[in-house]
Structure formats: C-alpha cells, structure tokens
Amino acid sequence: MHAMVLEAAGTPLKPVTRDTPAPGPGEVLVKVAACGVCRTDLHIVDGDLSEAKLPIIPGHEIVGHVHAVGAGVDRFAAGERVGIPWLGHTCGRCDYCRTDRENLCDAPGFTGYQIDGGYADYALADARFCFSLPADYSDAEAAPLLCAGLIGHRALKMAGEGTHLGIYGFGAAAHIVAQVARHQARKVYAFTRPGDIAAQDFALGLGAVWAGGSDEPAPLELDAAIIFAPVGALVPAALRAIRKGGIVVCGGIHMTDIPAFPYDILWGERSVRSVANLTRRDAVEFLALAPAVPVKVRVETFPLSDANTALARLRDGRLTGAAVLLPDRA
Ligand SMILES: [Zn+2]
Ligand SMILES: [Zn+2]
Numbered sequence: 001m002h003a004m005v006l007e008a009a010g011t012p013l014k015p016v017t018r019d020t021p022a023p024g025p026g027e028v029l030v031k032v033a034a035c036g037v038c039r040t041d042l043h044i045v046d047g048d049l050s051e052a053k054l055p056i057i058p059g060h061e062i063v064g065h066v067h068a069v070g071a072g073v074d075r076f077a078a079g080e081r082v083g084i085p086w087l088g089h090t091c092g093r094c095d096y097c098r099t100d101r102e103n104l105c106d107a108p109g110f111t112g113y114q115i116d117g118g119y120a121d122y123a124l125a126d127a128r129f130c131f132s133l134p135a136d137y138s139d140a141e142a143a144p145l146l147c148a149g150l151i152g153h154r155a156l157k158m159a160g161e162g163t164h165l166g167i168y169g170f171g172a173a174a175h176i177v178a179q180v181a182r183h184q185a186r187k188v189y190a191f192t193r194p195g196d197i198a199a200q201d202f203a204l205g206l207g208a209v210w211a212g213g214s215d216e217p218a219p220l221e222l223d224a225a226i227i228f229a230p231v232g233a234l235v236p237a238a239l240r241a242i243r244k245g246g247i248v249v250c251g252g253i254h255m256t257d258i259p260a261f262p263y264d265i266l267w268g269e270r271s272v273r274s275v276a277n278l279t280r281r282d283a284v285e286f287l288a289l290a291p292a293v294p295v296k297v298r299v300e301t302f303p304l305s306d307a308n309t310a311l312a313r314l315r316d317g318r319l320t321g322a323a324v325l326l327p328d329r330a
Helices: 039-046 139-146 148-158 172-183 197-205 234-241 280-292 304-315
Strands: 002-005 014-017 027-037 062-069 081-084 087-089 122-126 164-168 187-192 210-213 222-227 242-250 271-274 299-303 322-326
Touching (some): 027 081, 027 139, 027 304, 039 304, 139 148, 139 280, 148 172, 148 280, 164 234, 172 280, 172 322
C-alpha cells in the first residue's frame, strides 16, 4: 500500500510503500476512496499536538470500501462503503465510557493520531467505530462529514437553542454548520480573517445573514458563538459579542493562548466551553441529519501524493470549503 507518513513533527509528510495489513479480530481493512484534510491534521503535523504515535499516517475523515473483514465482524460485508472518523477506539470501562461520554474516554485511540489513518490507499479500523454513509454524497463529499460535520454538529448542539449564532472561522466545519443552523431557522453571522472577502462571500452564499472580519463588532447581540479558528484572542472577542446567558463554544482541538480579559465580559451568566472529540451517537445523528437538510459539501480535491500541498493551503487559509485527498491513479 501507498501512504503519506509523518515521521517527525514539523517535517513534511513522506511517501512510503508498505505491505498492506490484514485485519485482526474485530477489524475491517478499508480501501480508501477519499480522505478529508482536517485542521487537526495540521496541528499534528506542525507539532501543536504532542501525543501522536510517530511515525503516523494522518487522516481521520476516511471514506472507503470494505476490502476484508477480521474474525467476528458482522456489521459490514466486503464491498460496503463505510466512514472512519476520529474516534477510533475507546476503553469501554472508564467512568466516561460508562456514562455515555465516550468522547472523553481516559484511554482513547484517535484515527490519524495514535492509529494510522487515511492518507493512504488502505486503512485498518475497529469495525465498531465505523459507519455506513448516506448514499446522497460522493466519496469526496462524504469525507468532510466525518469530522468537520460531526464536530460541527456537536458544537452546534452545545451552543444551545438561540437564534442569532456567530461563527468565527469559516472553513470546512463552519460551512456545514451554517447550513444546518439555517435549516433550524437560525441566523448565522460569519466572522472571517479581516479582509477575507472570499470567505465572507462564501458564507453569505451559504445563507449567512451577515459576514465580516473578526475585528468588526457583531451587528446585534448574539445568542451564542462557535469558534473554529485556532485563535485564542477570538474568545474574548466572542464573549463581547454575545448577550447575557450566551455561550461561546470552542470547536477546535488546539488554540493559541487566550489573552486575559475583564471579568465583566463573562459576567451575566455567559459561559465558555470546548467541544472534545465525538461520540458514536453524534455520528449516527449527524449522518442522518446531513442528507435531510440537505447539507451541500464544497470540496477541493488533491491527489494523495499532494497531501503536503493541501496542508499548506489549509495553513495559509487558501481553501474554500474542505480539502479532500483522493488516491493517486495507479
Ligand atoms: Zn474509556
Ligand atoms: Zn478533524
């Protein structure tokens, strides 16, 4: 099999050829058809996240077809299309796993972080953490649903029921969340990098009622805000934009330090919280919701061998929608 491998943080991914693994008990071997490029991959490659198994094959928005199943797998048959998300393994025994909060498991395994992921033409996965995918989406379109979509869905649930929703950072997750929020009759206010007119136009095209730079004040008091950009300074900015009782949800796995801020912008029962990982229930819910909205996924595709280019474009904010890797033609 071919793969793009991270050997050390801060270095480019390297192309490698390895023997294709065989699935062990409970595992499926999936022939990868598409793999999304998530900002978390960038944080792993850049070394912002320090718990990667190295060398690691990144990628946790994997769409593919079951090539072989290990002993005891009856959820999927050969040929079936499945998705493999970030949550690749949980212990099943810790307090979090036993109380329906497997996203917070004390001994998890994450795809593309501790478990080799989808920047490859084959991937192994624990069948219990794989999902059937809605037929409405092509392989490339389905890939971003598996993290941008799932985490966005979880973040939107945490933002509460309010009508006026701010979204800071208008990339892959935001472009999906905005469509779901609009479907729920909410109004979306999109905050982008100052001067990023392309991202603002993209947000308005997806139904945002307002779009502007993150240095601009919101046009009215927001009920809640979700921050997808990895910029800690947006936390006090979002707190200043929300009304009393409002919620700021931090949707990323890594953020730069949050600057000190006066207590009075938190006062009034405002709250700040993070979203961590996903549960399998989030996946089942969202993969049913997406085609019902219906969420339209905008992707830019790259050949697997150009994974470093896709990551560079994401780092520089030069993507509209979600980047997706497709296997190189043989
Ligand atoms: Zn656990
Ligand atoms: Zn992700």
